[in-house]
Amino acid sequence: MAPPQATPPQAAPPLPLLTMSGITKSFPGVRALDGVDLEVQAGEVHCLLGQNGAGKSTLIKVLAGVHQPDGGEITWQGGAVTLKSPIAAMRLGIATIYQELDLVEGLSVAENIFLGHEPTTAGFVVRGKQARTCATALLKRLGHSEIDSGSLVGSLSAAQQQIVSMARALSHDVRLIVMDEPSAALDPDEVDNLFRIVAGLTADGVAVVYISHRLEEIRRIGDRVTVLKDGRAVAVGLPAKSTPTRDVVALMTGRDVEYVFPGRPAGDPQTAEPVLRVEGLTREGEFAALDLDIRPGEIVGLAGLVGSGRSEVLETIYGARKPTAGRVLVDGRPLRPGSVRAAVRAGIGLAPEERKAQGLLMLESVTRNVSVSTLSRFSRGGWLDRTAEREAAQAATRELSLRPDNPDARIRTLSGGNQQKAVLARWLLRGCRVLLLDEPTRGVDVGARAELYAVIRRLADEGLAVLLVSSEVPEVLGLADRVLVLREGRVVHTAPARELDEHRVLDLVMEGSPTP
């Protein structure tokens, strides 16, 4: 691997603050980090870029001591270190501000800031007044003196909570702050303030690792950029301000592993009547006025960033969320809004985004996971015919080539791709007509994806209508027949997948306007 190495903007400083080299980390079924390098200088804003699933989150969790790497070295101020725990990382001066804020809502601002390292008398009596004074000073330094250090964190806005989180990071003797998409929940004014804070920190010699999807932010405050893709660093330390957007996007999207997408059918699905019709579907604050038709045999893709409303759209169609306006029709018949059971009865199936949390019964066998939506078919008066159940589940999983071919295997022992197949088999067994797929290849090994793509296409060829959500643009483009680009809850572009390319879609989801 020969990453394009660029000269740092300043005259080369003597020693990097942090060097991570060859970091590897695997989870069951997935290789999340496959030899990542990162080098951060004191006083710089180092941006970390990459698509979803590229390994950014895993990397910062390694840096925060949450995950232990399987291999690779971490050097801190010239000396090798191991980050055994979050506390170990914190002691070195590494603080992390996560996207999902990790504050205790029932405690006050000051108590949150000093949680775990309260100023004390005699080692255990908390000096509350001193904590509040220090907290107020920290908040002032962050330009938010309007936050009362005595008020409960639960009563603050998301932006204010983020400031508290940042104050907590600064309450330690911090040398490096990792910020995971800090601007995602902020409006433009607050983003400006955030940038002032970042500038102030770097002026004090603190290093910032900044993660964002918004390229224009990286241009504004970044010094250098490291790009991750498929668990590898494909570019280390590019100059943030002068590298052309085109190059950055190319680095994010170019792939070592070629995805193999199944061919699209020759026939024209446009002639059939749509199975699924969505009319003006709206959920206040999430997405608005969504219209959609899917015909049997058609795969429609929804592309968009995290937070653009993609998953919410799927869950609303499925009845797991109640729409504020609009309706969903299957075969021309409207569904009762906000009822999963109505959707399932009408023949809709969902493979949810969080497979383990929303899709699977992790303690149970493959059979029981597959049959859970079809139990009444195998029962007479509530009495289960377990042989029929097992055989039907096995037939469904065999059709999807689920491995191992053992219906009694515990679902948790399966790889991500095979777990996903079990979810698909559930709906195949049920005989559903509309399949909603939310990030179907998340947590699935790159190698196993092609097989999953083939399965999805085959299901469509057999007459299913498929709605696919993915933050991986190539996946949407390669698999879908038609693509809807979603930005901030609105469809900004609709086109046949053939007429779009990855750069165009990335431009659309990131900038919101088509490039000329």
Added chain:
Amino acid sequence: MTQPVSPTRKQQDGPVVTTTRTPAGQGAWRALGLRLDVRNLSLLGVLAVLVAVGGFTKPEQFLDSSNLQLVLTQASVIGVVTVGMTFVITSGGIDLSVGAIVALASVWATTLATQEYGFAGILFTAVVVGLACGLVNGLLIAYGGMVPFIATLAMLASARGLALQITDGKTQIVTVESVLDLGIPDSYVLGIPPLVLVFAVVTVVGWLLLNRTTFGRRTVAVGGNAEAARLAGIDVRRQRLYLYLLSGLCCGIAAFLLVVLSGSGQNTNGNLYELDAIAAAIIGGTLLSGGRGTIVGSVLGVLVFTTITNIFALNNLQSDVQQIAKGAIIVAAVLVQRRTARDGET
């Protein structure tokens, strides 16, 4: 791997066996539909040790058939409650009100007015009161969005209060002969007291319900992952309602058994049954977090606790020592369970 189970081997690599249960190794048991779990075996072991201790310390009294009948009869009341509790816990819930429901059902079933209607009146009242309390619990939890702990805690307080109000603190003596007859040795079938037969029937029905029906499967699914169950199209709320109804029904049956056993109804009946039932289910191997439940384990748990009580009583040891022994057993069982739970992650 031809023999079904061997305690020593299980002890060593029990969790591994649980994860990779091979059809070949357990063919015989599978045919019977009985999969004896590691924990069931260890509980059977504990029970065997207890019986040995009892037989060794008080050979004549402990192994006497009337004593064994007594142990089983005592186990019946709490055992029926525990079967219902096992379902609730398997679904990820908890029912703290079981003892209070038993008390309320037993006193309502033994008022003078109820006794007018004889055997059927007493049985009917006990069951209906149990079901009604379960219905209130279920509605509050499933449709009122209350946390099970709080809803059933409230039921505990109210049902006990109502029981006190009905009795005014007095013991209500049962005068219906046909009810009292069920408690005397003349009514024993092949030496088995009718109460124990009821317990056996409840156990078998409970086992079938949990392991062989859609109801049981849905219970496990709701407890294992309520969100996944909902997204799979299961009516999670209705299932929860049914589960608390079931627990209430079990309490009603247990109240009837208690009325037979004691020949009376008292507002102090069923005191701390909730703790005994939860403890028995947990040491039996039902996960407190839900998603896994075993009726066989729960029944073994009940038998272990009842046997300990009996042996301690025969040896004139005070109840404080009993309580300490119970506590130690709970701790040991939960430590084993933690291992299994960790094994269950990822």
